[in-house]
Amino acid sequence: MKNSLPLNEAQSCVLQHAMPSGTEQIDLLQSLERVLAQEVRSNRDHPPCDISAMDGYAVRAADLNIVPAQLLIVADIKAGDLPMLTVQARQCARIMTGAPVPQGTDTVIRVEDTQAVAADKVQINVSAQTGKDIRRRGENLRTDEVVLTAGTEINPGTLGILAMVKAAEVTVQRRPRVAILSSGDELEGLHDAFDANKIPDANSYALMAQVQALGIQPTLLGIARDTPDDLREKLQQGLQYDVLLVSGGTSVGVHDFVRPTLEQLGVQMHFWRVHMRPGHPVAFGTTAASKVFCLPGNPVSSMVCFEQLVAPALRNMMGYARLFRRTLPVRLAQAVAHRPGHVEFVRVVLSRDADGYLATPTGSQSSGVLLSMARADALLIVPNESKGLAAGDQAMVQILNGTEFEQDNGSIV
Amino acid sequence: MKNSLPLNEAQSCVLQHAMPSGTEQIDLLQSLERVLAQEVRSNRDHPPCDISAMDGYAVRAADLNIVPAQLLIVADIKAGDLPMLTVQARQCARIMTGAPVPQGTDTVIRVEDTQAVAADKVQINVSAQTGKDIRRRGENLRTDEVVLTAGTEINPGTLGILAMVKAAEVTVQRRPRVAILSSGDELEGLHDAFDANKIPDANSYALMAQVQALGIQPTLLGIARDTPDDLREKLQQGLQYDVLLVSGGTSVGVHDFVRPTLEQLGVQMHFWRVHMRPGHPVAFGTTAASKVFCLPGNPVSSMVCFEQLVAPALRNMMGYARLFRRTLPVRLAQAVAHRPGHVEFVRVVLSRDADGYLATPTGSQSSGVLLSMARADALLIVPNESKGLAAGDQAMVQILNGTEFEQDNGSIV
Structure with missing residues (x-):
């Protein structure tokens, strides 16, 4: 075990141990944000035949060498029709967007470029290039063509494509089962009686929400008390899950308690400290079947550790290629002190001016102040080697849940 | 009715009609991403008493005027204890992070700054400022203090705070009930028998996924056929929901069909065209109880319309302050042609170099090509008045689902 990394x-250590954990077949309707574990081929040509890209008239381009030209309307074709006729010279068909182009025609003229003459006659005012405004059979998808490969994240567009090839069920990467355990005699559970001297268990719920935000419904194991028996029993229960998150029990004195218990239970520890703040005392261990993260008892530290280490691991297990929070370049609204030796994550709100994004720390950065995390749009990354950042300096931030939306509409007119 | 906007x-028109639609009380465990509809006050002081911020020794700072100093250890206090003793001069208490600071002491010395001397004696190597490493009672939250206001989005940090004040149930804005209807004789449903001449209904599913991505489980009403009776019956059914999304039936010829049917059903139409591409033929109407969006039959157009008009409306109805997709500044990897007169949304993938984000169109921008949407990280905004953008030009993109994560870790070391 390396103590400190x-x-x-x-x-890297965590990701090496967090491999995709199998596949399952699910209903297309439940597949959003899952990762495909199969190749998907088209079951048809799409469009199924040459179709009109516009509302207008299907014509023979050769009839429009001299315009305006008057053509006889011999059919009225809408999407879903199967036109059987063949259109002859000086004839045309009224046609709707998506409707099959009839035999004999080679071009579609938009309705805007025509003029009604009689019930069965239209005047075409423009000539046109052959093939204009026709979408060709198989232009989007050809039968048996691979349209989606394993590893594709199912976003709304992907889900639409799956519906298009009639994949009513899809094989996706399984989601890991996650358990959450808080530890400490000082903790009061959400449904425990009020005790003014206790500290309510916020960690289990903040962690639950972070896991939920990744699409996984975790199991809350409650609070392990500071006795070897209770801790052992709860940890053993947690090791039945693919991933166990233990919060609390990582400060110096308590180590002697959690670590030997995990090791007795067959957990191989990989590290027990990370050069980051908040979140320095974070540990990671594995058994053959399970991964354990010991997160700090402090809610902000625990949440920051989750974002940096647990979330990428869970996303890797679910088969995502994108494991990390998106980063944005920002300017600092105020100075941030720092001593080299660890990466620091400062909770910030984002605002915008003509020069781009501006990041302002959310007040107290004490790791006890969960409000600083609740208010944050992003985590400012203060690099390991930094000796402090000045107001106006460039830096990077990781965007947090909710920050993919903003208040203004990007100045659209 | 204004025809075109x-x-x-x-x-603005849509948001004016999309007001929050009532509140409901739900379990805290189900509250992630909901919007609080109540003020939340603290039920306690937090911390509940003065507690140690570190593992170490609780001391009287006055005893450390000359260091090193040896002190007698008279107690061993861990988190959750209720120490009853009073520490006297030249005495100290071993103390754990989060443990109550005992009477008589005023400062905590970190264990790193001490040296064991005997089982009941410790040598303190540093003097300290009074109050150092003690977190004061009520420092984070005071009893009855407002900690969260109505309108707050419940992110993981907020959910932790709600657990901290023991809000096991919370009042939140209700989610609108959303129905989705596709229309057109050419459409084949997901579970219909294969017909090579039909076009599979992708829109219902892509729209379903877009609605799901906002946290709402919509109802799929299936496909309305191009007969007045079927359309009328399905539209009537859809108007029972808070929001009805109809895809297809917005091209010129079919208007005469959908629009009078909606109007017969008491829908007041507000617009029928928007100066945007794709998505130009999009309509919006309201009844006293319902809002109807008529989206283009084309899946890409329908999805783009959803992002620009429907998503902000649904988010407004759910009480969010952040209604719009976050925009990022990018440089264009290649030229984009444009004629003034409408805003255009180009599907792009994002990459990054030393100068920031680079946007590359995802191949064919034909609105028939759903793959271009499935592959897109973002929608590039080509402004109304633009005469085209050159490679290297600055522009803005709206980030799409999934783009809040990326493949690299932002160069963290």
């Missing part, structure tokens, strides 16, 4: 090495 | 006016 830089954050990037801790991330 | 610029996008920002269409957005």
